Structures are given as C-alpha cells and as structure tokens.
Amino acid sequence: MLFNKNKDVIGLDIGSSSIKLVELAAGKNGYRLKHFRIMPLPPEAIVDGSIMDSGVVVDSIRELISLEEVKTKNVAISVCGHSVIVKKIKLPLMTEDELEESIQWEAEQYIPFDISDVNLDVEILGMDEGEEDVGEMEVLLVAAKKDMIHDHTSVLEEAGLKPQIVDIDAFCIENMFEENYSGFNEGVVVLVNIGSNITNVNVLEGGVSAFTRDISIGGSQFTEEIQKQLNVSYDEAEALKIGGDLGAPTETTEAVIPQEVGSIIRSVSEGIAAEIQRSLDFYSATSNEEKINKLYLMGGSSRIPGLPAVIEGKIGVPSEIVNPFNNIEIDERDFNISHISEVAPAAAVAVGLALRKIGDS
Ligand SMILES: Nc1ncnc2c1ncn2[C@@H]1O[C@H](COP(=O)(O)OP(=O)(O)OP(=O)(O)O)[C@@H](O)[C@H]1O
Ligand SMILES: [Mg+2]
Numbered sequence: 369m370l371f372n373k374n375k376d377v378i379g380l381d382i383g384s385s386s387i388k389l390v391e392l393a394a395g396k397n398g399y400r401l402k403h404f405r406i407m408p409l410p411p412e413a414i415v416d417g418s419i420m421d422s423g424v425v426v427d428s429i430r431e432l433i434s435l436e437e438v439k440t441k442n443v444a445i446s447v448c449g450h451s452v453i454v455k456k457i458k459l460p461l462m463t464e465d466e467l468e469e470s471i472q473w474e475a476e477q478y479i480p481f482d483i484s485d486v487n488l489d490v491e492i493l494g495m496d497e498g499e500e501d502v503g504e505m506e507v508l509l510v511a512a513k514k515d516m517i518h519d520h521t522s523v524l525e526e527a528g529l530k531p532q533i534v535d536i537d538a539f540c541i542e543n544m545f546e547e548n549y550s551g552f553n554e555g556v557v558v559l560v561n562i563g564s565n566i567t568n569v570n571v572l573e574g575g576v577s578a579f580t581r582d583i584s585i586g587g588s589q590f591t592e593e594i595q596k597q598l599n600v601s602y603d604e605a606e607a608l609k610i611g612g613d614l615g616a617p618t619e620t621t622e623a624v625i626p627q628e629v630g631s632i633i634r635s636v637s638e639g640i641a642a643e644i645q646r647s648l649d650f651y652s653a654t655s656n657e658e659k660i661n662k663l664y665l666m667g668g669s670s671r672i673p674g675l676p677a678v679i680e681g682k683i684g685v686p687s688e689i690v691n692p693f694n695n696i697e698i699d700e701r702d703f704n705i706s707h708i709s710e711v712a713p714a715a716a717v718a719v720g721l722a723l724r725k726i727g728d729s
Contacts, residue, residue: 377444377532378403379721380432381540382425382520384414385564385588385668388718389432391440392696399547399723400697403436406711411602416565416584417449419519422526429527443529444721445520448537449566451513453479453486454580461495461503471509479511486511487534510536532726537561538570538580540720541666546575547723548694555661559690560644560679561716562669564588567640569647571660579651585643587669590636597632609633609672630674637675641682648683663687668714692719 381388391403413424432438455478462470471490476483493506512534521531541561546552553575561568563586571579587609595605608629648660663685665676670689680687692715698705 375442375532375726376440377442377722377724377726378438378440378529379540379718379724380429380443380445380524380529381537381715381718381721382414382419382429382445382523383409383563383714383717384417384566385409385411386714387425387428387432388715389436389438390715390718390722391436391438392719392722395697398695398697400699401693401703403438404703404708404715404718405432405436406714407432411588417447417451418516419523422519422523425523426526429523429529433527433529441528441530442532442726443524444533444535444724445524445531446535446537446540446717446721447512447516447520448568448582449584450582451516452536452582453481453509453511454536454538455509456493457507457509458504459507461505464492467492467507475509475511478509481511481513485515486513487517512536533721533724535721535724536580537566537568537717538582539577540717541568542570542572542577542720543723544692544716544720545572545664545690547719548690548692548696549664556657556659557662557664558648558660558683558685559664559666560670562586562640562665562667562675563714564668567644567667567669569644571648571651571655573655573657578655578657579647581647581650583643583647585640586667587672589640590633590669590672593632593636594629598628611673633672633674634678637672637678638682640675641679644679645682660685664690666690666692666713666716668711670713671710689713690716692716 379390386406386408389405392399393402407428413421419425475488489510491508493508495505517534524531541559545559557572559570565586565588567583567585569581570577590609591605594608595602665687676687691712693712
C-alpha cells in the first residue's frame with residue numbers, strides 16, 4: 369500500500385531478573401543505538417515467564433521510559449517458557465487462506481492446551497511436491513497462551529505504551545544474530561540464551577531455524593544453590609555469584625570462602641550443560657545434519673565465570689559469547705561503551721525485538 373511505511377518500535381524484553389529496553393535508529397551503514405537500559409526486577413515479580421506482580425513491572429517500565437526519555441510509544445515484546453509452543457508440522461498443500469481457515473482444527477493435535485486458550489500463528493516454510501501426487505508443505509506453528517499475552521500487553525498499556533508486536537524469545541535471538549554475525553548462515557550453529565530462569569535454544573541450519581526449545585534452567589539456580597548451601601540471603605548469594613563486593617563481612621558472609629562458591633558454580637554449570645546437551649541430542653535425533661559447528665552463547669548468565677567452558681567441554685563444540693551490538697553503531701558521547709560491552713550479552717532478545725518493524729509479518 370502507498371505510504372504504508374514501516375514504523376519503528378522499542379524493544380522491551382521483560383525478563384525474570386530485569387527489563388531490557390533497546391531502541392535503534394537508522395545509522396550511517398545500518399543501525400545505530402538510540403536507547404539502551406537495563407532495569408533490575410525483584411526476584412518474585414516474574415516467575416517462569418509469568419508476571420506475578422504487575423504493579424512492580426508497570427512501575428519499572430515507566431521508570432525506564434522516563435529515564436531514557438523515550439518518545440516512541442510502539443513496543444515489541446516477547447514471550448517464552450511453558451506457555452509457548454513452537455512446532456514444525458507437515459500438512460497437505462493448501463493456499464494461505466485455506467491454511468488460516470483450517471489451522472484451528474489442524475493445531476488441536478499438536479498443542480497440549482485447549483485451542484480456545486491460545487493465540488495461533490502459522491508460517492509456510494516450504495513446499496514439498498512429494499513422491500506421489502499428494503504434495504505436502506512444512507508449516508511453522510506457534511501457539512502462545514492468551515492469558516500470558518494478555519498479562520504482558522496489559523502492563524504495557526498501563527505504563528502508557530502501545531503493544532504492537534508479540535514475538536518469541538528464540539526468534540528474537542535469531543533476528544539479532546542474523547543482523548550482527550555475517551556468517552550466520554554457515555553450517556549448523558546453536559544459539560543459547562541463558563537467562564535467569566529460562567534458557568532458549570535455537571539451532572540454525574544454514575541460517576534457518578531447525579529446532580527451538582525453552583529449558584527451565586538459568587542463572588537463578590546458581591544463586592539459589594549458593595543461598596541454600598552457604599546459608600546466606602538471596603542478595604548475598606547473587607553478589608557472591610557475580611563476584612561482586614559484599615561490603616564488610618557480616619556474621620553470615622564472614623565464613624564464606626570463594627572456593628565453596630567456585631565448587632557450587634562448577635556443579636550447577638555441569639547440570640546446565642547436561643540439560644543443553646539433552647536438547648541437542650533431541651535435535652540430532654530429528655535432523656540429517658551431522659555436525660554442529662559452533663555454539664553462540666548469550667544472556668546474562670553467559671557471564672558466569674567458567675560456565676561457557678563447561679558447556680563447550682560437555683557439547684564438544686567451540687563457543688563464543690555473542691555481542692548483540694556487533695554491527696550496531698554506538699556513539700561514545702551518548703553511551704558508556706565499556707559498561708555496554710560488559711552487559712551486552714543480556715541485551716540479545718531486546719536487540720532482536722528492536723529490529724522488528726510494525727508491518728513485519
Ligand atoms: N556478571 C555476571 N556474572 C554472573 N551472572 C550474571 C552476571 N550478570 C548477570 N548475571 C546473571 O544473569 C541472569 C540474568 O540474565 P538475563 O537478563 O539474560 O535473564 P532474564 O531475561 O532477566 O531472565 P529470563 O529470560 O530467564 O526470564 C541472572 O541470573 C544474573 O544473576
Ligand atoms: Mg531473558
């Protein structure tokens with residue numbers, strides 16, 4: 369349509385440990401960073417991708433918007449976890465209109481929820497004429513629980529924003545990766561976004577997603593284990609995990625020696641690596657591709673010292689920590705570059721969201 373210009377959006381990643389805001393603008397050779405900020409959330413505000421305390425979330429979003437003086441009202445958010453199902457299915461050849469009409473019926477057998485409780489989205493991935501006359505096509509089916517989407521969109525509306533796009537974490541990191549890494553379509557690579565409660569896995573074969581999975585593991589496991597084993601508060605455990613300064617020793621922290629923290633981090637890392645391996649075993653069982661070339665790690669928990677090495681060792685594939693701003697211009701007059709490069713891995717989903725335009729399919 370004439371004058372149907374794509375409109376810009378703010379990317380807002382509402383994670384269980386923090387909300388990440390990214391806005392991009394046109395740069396000299398691509399994109400330039402316009403706004404970026406991370407606002408921490410208390411541990412109980414969001415659990416397993418569900419908003420438990422919407423008041424806290426609304427206030428944090430309002431604060432983010434006002435601190436950054438963001439003008440754009442249009443927002444892209446994403447959802448993940450148990451309330452989201454992504455499946456590739458085979459269906460008889462049909463037109464897009466026919467697919468739209470029949471998908472409610474077709475989806476029923478693939479979705480473990482009542483079909484009236486989910487929002488469905490479909491995308492035709494490819495046609496296969498097949499050996500016989502009856503052709504088939506491969507379709508990507510995405511279902512997300514309506515109540516979860518409703519919870520997310522209502523906090524945005526309450527914060528005075530307009531939710532325009534609801535994406536899926538695993539697709540956001542794929543978008544982000546495609547924009548930032550020129551070799552994104554070479555061979556088989558695995559994107560692993562290790563957050564606080566959820567880890568998103570997306571296996572790309574030649575730049576196309578072949579397998580996605582959300583695993584209920586992440587950085588909070590380290591914190592909880594340190595808290596439990598060393599009998600310290602959650603905040604103290606979190607500080608011990610990231611190696612931060614605990615201040616003057618208190619009765620509880622005095623006895624804590626870094627060696628103990630190190631061994632807890634190692635054992636939780638082993639568990640996380642084993643879970644990622646299990647997902648990749650599942651992928652390998654359903655794919656013809658032989659070899660995974662590389663692991664790209666991101667998410668706040670990719671910064672846990674030693675975790676990347678443990679994952680690399682377990683999977684037996686080299687890894688790299690992703691910089692979601694790799695191809696994005698950042699003006700050092702507007703941003704603290706060294707701070708950004710430290711926290712960048714946690715911005716993966718938010719950058720993927722900020723790359724979306726209203727009017728995208
Ligand atoms: N420097 C650091 N060292 C170790 N861990 C860190 C560091 N910085 C952040 N983390 C951990 O990263 C996690 C947060 O990562 P991220 O922001 O990607 O998660 P989230 O999006 O909030 O959560 P989720 O996606 O699981 O809902 C927390 O567990 C936090 O403790
Ligand atoms: Mg996250």
